[in-house]
Amino acid sequence: MVGNTNAPADVDITRNAYNDIADVYAEFTKGHLAKQPHDRAMLAVFAELVQANGSGAVADIGCGEGRLTAHLHSLGLPAFGIDLSPAMIALARQQYPELSFAEGSMEQLALGDAGVRGLVAWYSFIHLPPERMPQVLAEFYRVLEVEGHALLAFFATDAPDAVEAFDHKVTRAYRWSPERLAALLRDAGFTVHTRMVREPDPGERFQQAYLLVSKLR
Ligand SMILES: C[S@@+](CC[C@H](N)C(=O)[O-])C[C@H]1O[C@@H](n2cnc3c(N)ncnc32)[C@H](O)[C@@H]1O
Numbered sequence: 001m002v003g004n005t006n007a008p009a010d011v012d013i014t015r016n017a018y019n020d021i022a023d024v025y026a027e028f029t030k031g032h033l034a035k036q037p038h039d040r041a042m043l044a045v046f047a048e049l050v051q052a053n054g055s056g057a058v059a060d061i062g063c064g065e066g067r068l069t070a071h072l073h074s075l076g077l078p079a080f081g082i083d084l085s086p087a088m089i090a091l092a093r094q095q096y097p098e099l100s101f102a103e104g105s106m107e108q109l110a111l112g113d114a115g116v117r118g119l120v121a122w123y124s125f126i127h128l129p130p131e132r133m134p135q136v137l138a139e140f141y142r143v144l145e146v147e148g149h150a151l152l153a154f155f156a157t158d159a160p161d162a163v164e165a166f167d168h169k170v171t172r173a174y175r176w177s178p179e180r181l182a183a184l185l186r187d188a189g190f191t192v193h194t195r196m197v198r199e200p201d202p203g204e205r206f207q208q209a210y211l212l213v214s215k216l217r
Pocket of ligand 1: 014015018067085127
Protein backbone atom coordinates (compact mmCIF):
# COMPACT_ATOMS: atom_id res chain seq x y z
CA MET A 1 0.00 0.00 0.00
CA VAL A 2 1.44 3.37 -0.99
CA GLY A 3 0.61 6.14 1.45
CA ASN A 4 -0.84 9.54 0.61
CA THR A 5 2.17 11.48 -0.70
CA ASN A 6 0.87 14.65 0.98
CA ALA A 7 0.58 13.05 4.42
CA PRO A 8 3.25 13.78 7.05
CA ALA A 9 5.98 11.10 7.28
CA ASP A 10 4.76 9.87 10.68
CA VAL A 11 1.51 8.68 9.09
CA ASP A 12 3.34 6.28 6.78
CA ILE A 13 5.54 5.16 9.66
CA THR A 14 2.49 4.38 11.82
CA ARG A 15 0.64 2.65 8.97
CA ASN A 16 3.65 0.49 8.07
CA ALA A 17 4.37 -0.34 11.71
CA TYR A 18 0.81 -1.62 12.26
CA ASN A 19 0.84 -3.46 8.93
CA ASP A 20 3.95 -5.29 10.10
CA ILE A 21 2.60 -6.34 13.51
CA ALA A 22 -1.12 -6.82 12.75
CA ASP A 23 -1.10 -10.58 13.48
CA VAL A 24 1.00 -10.17 16.63
CA TYR A 25 -1.26 -7.35 17.83
CA ALA A 26 -4.38 -9.46 17.29
CA GLU A 27 -2.82 -12.29 19.30
CA PHE A 28 -1.76 -9.85 22.06
CA THR A 29 -5.22 -8.32 22.44
CA LYS A 30 -7.14 -11.60 22.21
CA GLY A 31 -9.31 -11.95 25.33
CA HIS A 32 -7.97 -8.63 26.71
CA LEU A 33 -11.36 -6.94 27.15
CA ALA A 34 -12.64 -9.88 29.19
CA LYS A 35 -9.90 -9.09 31.75
CA GLN A 36 -10.53 -5.33 31.77
CA PRO A 37 -13.58 -4.38 33.88
CA HIS A 38 -12.81 -0.63 33.64
CA ASP A 39 -12.75 -0.79 29.84
CA ARG A 40 -16.03 -2.70 29.74
CA ALA A 41 -17.62 -0.35 32.26
CA MET A 42 -16.77 2.75 30.23
CA LEU A 43 -17.92 1.11 27.02
CA ALA A 44 -21.20 0.12 28.72
CA VAL A 45 -21.82 3.70 29.92
CA PHE A 46 -21.04 5.00 26.44
CA ALA A 47 -23.41 2.45 24.84
CA GLU A 48 -26.22 3.37 27.22
CA LEU A 49 -25.82 7.09 26.55
CA VAL A 50 -25.72 6.57 22.78
CA GLN A 51 -28.87 4.45 22.94
CA ALA A 52 -30.72 6.82 25.30
CA ASN A 53 -32.32 8.96 22.59
CA GLY A 54 -32.85 6.58 19.71
CA SER A 55 -30.06 4.96 17.80
CA GLY A 56 -27.50 5.70 15.12
CA ALA A 57 -24.21 4.51 13.71
CA VAL A 58 -21.12 4.37 15.90
CA ALA A 59 -17.64 4.81 14.40
CA ASP A 60 -14.70 2.97 15.96
CA ILE A 61 -11.86 5.18 14.77
CA GLY A 62 -8.51 3.39 14.65
CA CYS A 63 -10.31 0.09 15.15
CA GLY A 64 -7.27 -2.13 14.67
CA GLU A 65 -8.30 -5.75 14.24
CA GLY A 66 -11.86 -4.94 15.27
CA ARG A 67 -12.20 -6.20 18.84
CA LEU A 68 -13.81 -2.97 20.09
CA THR A 69 -16.10 -2.69 17.07
CA ALA A 70 -17.30 -6.23 17.79
CA HIS A 71 -17.77 -5.46 21.49
CA LEU A 72 -19.79 -2.32 20.68
CA HIS A 73 -21.89 -4.43 18.32
CA SER A 74 -22.49 -6.96 21.11
CA LEU A 75 -23.81 -4.05 23.24
CA GLY A 76 -26.44 -3.40 20.58
CA LEU A 77 -24.71 -0.55 18.73
CA PRO A 78 -24.53 -0.46 14.93
CA ALA A 79 -20.76 -0.03 15.00
CA PHE A 80 -18.31 0.07 12.10
CA GLY A 81 -14.53 0.45 12.06
CA ILE A 82 -12.01 2.70 10.32
CA ASP A 83 -8.25 2.22 10.46
CA LEU A 84 -5.10 3.54 8.80
CA SER A 85 -3.59 0.08 8.37
CA PRO A 86 -4.85 -2.11 5.53
CA ALA A 87 -3.45 -5.20 7.29
CA MET A 88 -5.50 -4.38 10.38
CA ILE A 89 -8.60 -3.83 8.25
CA ALA A 90 -8.05 -7.15 6.47
CA LEU A 91 -7.81 -8.93 9.84
CA ALA A 92 -10.91 -7.17 11.15
CA ARG A 93 -12.89 -8.24 8.08
CA GLN A 94 -11.64 -11.81 8.42
CA GLN A 95 -12.49 -12.02 12.14
CA TYR A 96 -15.83 -10.19 12.00
CA PRO A 97 -17.23 -10.69 8.48
CA GLU A 98 -20.67 -9.50 9.59
CA LEU A 99 -19.31 -6.01 10.44
CA SER A 100 -18.19 -3.18 8.22
CA PHE A 101 -14.57 -1.91 8.17
CA ALA A 102 -12.83 0.62 5.95
CA GLU A 103 -9.36 2.05 5.53
CA GLY A 104 -9.09 5.71 6.44
CA SER A 105 -7.39 8.32 8.57
CA MET A 106 -8.83 10.09 11.60
CA GLU A 107 -7.25 13.27 10.24
CA GLN A 108 -9.66 13.28 7.29
CA LEU A 109 -12.64 11.05 7.91
CA ALA A 110 -14.68 9.97 4.89
CA LEU A 111 -17.87 10.59 6.87
CA GLY A 112 -20.49 13.27 6.39
CA ASP A 113 -21.12 16.09 8.85
CA ALA A 114 -23.16 14.85 11.83
CA GLY A 115 -23.10 11.37 10.26
CA VAL A 116 -22.60 9.29 13.41
CA ARG A 117 -24.35 9.04 16.75
CA GLY A 118 -21.27 7.86 18.60
CA LEU A 119 -17.53 7.70 18.15
CA VAL A 120 -14.85 5.69 19.94
CA ALA A 121 -11.11 6.38 19.68
CA TRP A 122 -9.45 3.64 21.73
CA TYR A 123 -5.67 4.11 22.00
CA SER A 124 -5.73 5.08 18.32
CA PHE A 125 -4.59 8.73 18.49
CA ILE A 126 -1.62 7.86 20.71
CA HIS A 127 0.83 8.10 17.80
CA LEU A 128 -0.46 11.41 16.50
CA PRO A 129 1.94 14.32 17.05
CA PRO A 130 0.22 16.48 19.68
CA GLU A 131 0.21 19.61 17.51
CA ARG A 132 -2.20 17.85 15.12
CA MET A 133 -4.61 16.77 17.88
CA PRO A 134 -6.81 19.91 17.69
CA GLN A 135 -7.61 19.21 14.01
CA VAL A 136 -8.45 15.58 14.80
CA LEU A 137 -10.80 16.63 17.61
CA ALA A 138 -12.42 19.13 15.23
CA GLU A 139 -12.90 16.24 12.79
CA PHE A 140 -14.49 14.11 15.54
CA TYR A 141 -16.80 17.01 16.38
CA ARG A 142 -17.75 17.52 12.73
CA VAL A 143 -18.82 13.90 12.13
CA LEU A 144 -20.79 13.55 15.37
CA GLU A 145 -24.53 14.29 15.55
CA VAL A 146 -25.78 16.86 18.01
CA GLU A 147 -26.57 14.91 21.23
CA GLY A 148 -23.95 12.35 20.17
CA HIS A 149 -21.18 11.01 22.41
CA ALA A 150 -17.50 10.20 22.00
CA LEU A 151 -15.31 7.97 24.17
CA LEU A 152 -11.52 8.29 24.13
CA ALA A 153 -9.06 5.92 25.84
CA PHE A 154 -5.34 6.62 26.11
CA PHE A 155 -2.16 6.35 28.17
CA ALA A 156 -2.07 9.03 30.86
CA THR A 157 0.55 11.05 32.62
CA ASP A 158 -0.15 12.66 35.97
CA ALA A 159 2.26 15.50 35.23
CA PRO A 160 -0.06 18.51 35.19
CA ASP A 161 -1.05 19.67 31.70
CA ALA A 162 1.65 17.53 30.09
CA VAL A 163 1.88 15.58 26.90
CA GLU A 164 4.90 13.29 26.85
CA ALA A 165 6.44 11.17 24.09
CA PHE A 166 7.37 7.60 24.98
CA ASP A 167 8.90 4.54 23.34
CA HIS A 168 5.75 2.55 22.53
CA LYS A 169 6.56 -0.97 21.21
CA VAL A 170 5.03 -0.25 17.78
CA THR A 171 6.22 3.30 17.11
CA ARG A 172 6.71 6.59 18.96
CA ALA A 173 3.62 7.47 21.00
CA TYR A 174 2.35 10.15 23.36
CA ARG A 175 0.64 10.07 26.72
CA TRP A 176 -1.59 12.88 27.77
CA SER A 177 -2.59 14.51 30.99
CA PRO A 178 -6.39 13.96 31.03
CA GLU A 179 -6.85 17.63 31.96
CA ARG A 180 -4.87 18.78 28.93
CA LEU A 181 -6.81 16.57 26.55
CA ALA A 182 -10.09 17.57 28.22
CA ALA A 183 -9.20 21.23 27.61
CA LEU A 184 -8.56 20.53 23.91
CA LEU A 185 -11.88 18.66 23.70
CA ARG A 186 -13.65 21.66 25.20
CA ASP A 187 -11.87 23.94 22.71
CA ALA A 188 -13.21 21.72 19.92
CA GLY A 189 -16.77 22.27 21.22
CA PHE A 190 -17.33 19.14 23.30
CA THR A 191 -18.76 19.01 26.80
CA VAL A 192 -16.67 16.75 29.01
CA HIS A 193 -19.01 14.31 30.71
CA THR A 194 -16.82 11.77 32.52
CA ARG A 195 -13.11 11.36 33.27
CA MET A 196 -11.66 8.19 34.68
CA VAL A 197 -8.05 7.27 35.39
CA ARG A 198 -6.99 3.86 36.58
CA GLU A 199 -3.62 2.83 37.94
CA PRO A 200 -1.42 0.52 35.84
CA ASP A 201 -2.12 -3.20 36.05
CA PRO A 202 0.86 -5.54 36.52
CA GLY A 203 2.89 -5.40 33.31
CA GLU A 204 1.61 -1.94 32.35
CA ARG A 205 3.87 1.10 32.59
CA PHE A 206 1.37 3.93 32.76
CA GLN A 207 -1.96 5.06 34.15
CA GLN A 208 -4.81 4.58 31.69
CA ALA A 209 -7.36 7.32 31.08
CA TYR A 210 -10.85 7.52 29.62
CA LEU A 211 -12.74 10.66 28.60
CA LEU A 212 -16.42 10.55 27.70
CA VAL A 213 -17.63 13.71 25.96
CA SER A 214 -20.80 14.93 24.32
CA LYS A 215 -21.72 17.26 21.49
CA LEU A 216 -24.52 19.30 23.02
CA ARG A 217 -26.88 21.62 21.22
C1 LIG B 1 -2.89 0.68 19.67
S1 LIG B 1 -3.82 0.26 18.24
C2 LIG B 1 -5.47 0.26 18.91
C3 LIG B 1 -6.45 -0.53 18.07
C4 LIG B 1 -7.83 -0.70 18.66
N1 LIG B 1 -8.47 0.58 18.90
C5 LIG B 1 -7.76 -1.53 19.93
O1 LIG B 1 -7.89 -0.97 21.02
O2 LIG B 1 -7.53 -2.74 19.82
C6 LIG B 1 -3.81 1.77 17.30
C7 LIG B 1 -4.57 1.65 16.00
O3 LIG B 1 -4.81 2.98 15.52
C8 LIG B 1 -4.58 3.00 14.13
N2 LIG B 1 -4.24 4.38 13.74
C9 LIG B 1 -3.12 5.06 14.08
N3 LIG B 1 -3.14 6.30 13.55
C10 LIG B 1 -4.32 6.39 12.87
C11 LIG B 1 -4.92 7.42 12.11
N4 LIG B 1 -4.33 8.60 11.91
N5 LIG B 1 -6.14 7.19 11.56
C12 LIG B 1 -6.75 5.98 11.72
N6 LIG B 1 -6.22 4.97 12.42
C13 LIG B 1 -5.02 5.17 13.01
C14 LIG B 1 -3.45 2.01 13.91
O4 LIG B 1 -3.36 1.56 12.58
C15 LIG B 1 -3.82 0.91 14.90
O5 LIG B 1 -4.63 -0.06 14.33
